[in-house]
Amino acid sequence: MTEQKSAKIKIENLSKIFGPKADSLIPLLEQGMDRQTMQEKHRHVLALDNINMDLAENSIEVIMGLSGSGKSTLIRHINRLIEPTVGSIMVDGENVCTMSAAALREFRQAKTAMVFQNFSLLPHRTVIDNIGFGLKMQKKPAKLIAERCNYWLDKVGLNGFEQHYPAQLSGGMQQRVGLARALACDADILMMDEAFSALDPLIRSDMQDILLGLQKEIKKTIVFITHDLDEALKIGDRIAILNHGRLIQQGTAEQILLHPADDYVSRFVADVNRTTVLRARSIMSVQAKAPAANENTVTVLENDTIQDVLHSMLTADSFNAVVTDDKGNTVGRIDSDMVAAAVNG
Ligand SMILES: Nc1ncnc2c1ncn2[C@@H]1O[C@H](COP(=O)(O)OP(=O)(O)O)[C@@H](O)[C@H]1O
Numbered sequence: 130m131t132e133q134k135s136a137k138i139k140i141e142n143l144s145k146i147f148g149p150k151a152d153s154l155i156p157l158l159e160q161g162m163d164r165q166t167m168q169e170k171h172r173h174v175l176a177l178d179n180i181n182m183d184l185a186e187n188s189i190e191v192i193m194g195l196s197g198s199g200k201s202t203l204i205r206h207i208n209r210l211i212e213p214t215v216g217s218i219m220v221d222g223e224n225v226c227t228m229s230a231a232a233l234r235e236f237r238q239a240k241t242a243m244v245f246q247n248f249s250l251l252p253h254r255t256v257i258d259n260i261g262f263g264l265k266m267q268k269k270p271a272k273l274i275a276e277r278c279n280y281w282l283d284k285v286g287l288n289g290f291e292q293h294y295p296a297q298l299s300g301g302m303q304q305r306v307g308l309a310r311a312l313a314c315d316a317d318i319l320m321m322d323e324a325f326s327a328l329d330p331l332i333r334s335d336m337q338d339i340l341l342g343l344q345k346e347i348k349k350t351i352v353f354i355t356h357d358l359d360e361a362l363k364i365g366d367r368i369a370i371l372n373h374g375r376l377i378q379q380g381t382a383e384q385i386l387l388h389p390a391d392d393y394v395s396r397f398v399a400d401v402n403r404t405t406v407l408r409a410r411s412i413m414s415v416q417a418k419a420p421a422a423n424e425n426t427v428t429v430l431e432n433d434t435i436q437d438v439l440h441s442m443l444t445a446d447s448f449n450a451v452v453t454d455d456k457g458n459t460v461g462r463i464d465s466d467m468v469a470a471a472v473n474g
């Protein structure tokens with residue numbers, strides 16, 4: 130079961146029009162003018178169109194969409210690098226859009242940290258100085274900076290590299306520095322805009338694993354932007370799909386695969402390997418009839434993927450699985466027909 134988590138960030142009726150006369154177009158926006166018409170008739174870009182979404186604490190919240198769908202525009206509203214045309218962003222119940230300049234500065238420092246696609250490291254500073262850069266700007270005591278830097282250096286696996294310069298490191302290692310720098314700030318919200326997109330596939334996969342491992346400890350609100358569906362499915366507790374500035378669907382990987390909101394999402398997920406995403410609990414039957422005494426059954430966990438279930442069945446030469454929760458209680462049953470149906474969608 131997924132636990133209920135409370136909203137850290139609430140995005141309400143958010144629209145963004147880029148262009149010199151954006152405000153004068155608000156009435157047209159309210160009448161429902163779409164992006165294409167706004168572009169053709171008024172030469173303004175409707176980058177975000179009435180977005181409403183919650184981003185939960187202790188969660189990796191992925192925002193996914195093709196290039197130009199509005200992902201960067203959306204994330205940059207969270208720390209108000211971009212001002213909304215309409216709508217609001219609430220963080221911990223406070224409206225970011227109405228904060229004074231001083232309050233905004235304090236908010237950005239205390240609550241947000243960013244990891245950038247191009248790493249954005251200072252080339253003439255060592256790894257350890259790069260990690261501590263944010264803390265130094267915040268005028269934290271040297272002892273605290275040193276402690277935190279060494280802690281996060283170790284956590285991202287860069288021990289021994291503290292005196293290296295960015296140019297001496299591979300892309301993957303540079304992004305570990307970027308991650309350590311963001312984590313050293315100890316902000317509640319970690320914002321990652323295509324942070325792994327510039328990395329080679331194997332390195333990228335390593336970084337995804339590092340982030341997933343770290344999140345078990347740090348339990349932050351991670352807003353993770355990607356245009357890569359596999360990355361989204363792998364690391365997102367939930368995934369929000371944007372298309373042309375609209376939020377099409379937000380849900381877990383399973384919810385999106387099993388109940389795509391529209392044709393766009395269906396087409397998007399059509400080629401996904403469902404066996405690695407869907408879990409036993411979402412395909413099992415809860416009307417459990419007791420197995421016949423001579424029936425060969427295996428036991429699987431409700432959280433196992435279909436691939437795990439299939440593997441268990443094949444190795445035991447069995448057509449039936451009993452599904453249990455993590456306390457060992459039986460919660461359902463799966464037979465080979467149900468596995469086949471799930472695989473074929
Ligand atoms: N400063 C800007 N001025 C005008 N148009 C912009 C600006 N920033 C982004 N856009 C447009 O807004 C749309 C969404 O862009 P963006 O948020 O960068 O998308 P994504 O990050 O998903 O690729 C695009 O059509 C882009 O060209």
Ligand SMILES: [Mg+2]
Pocket residue numbers: 200201202323
């Ligand atoms: Mg972008």
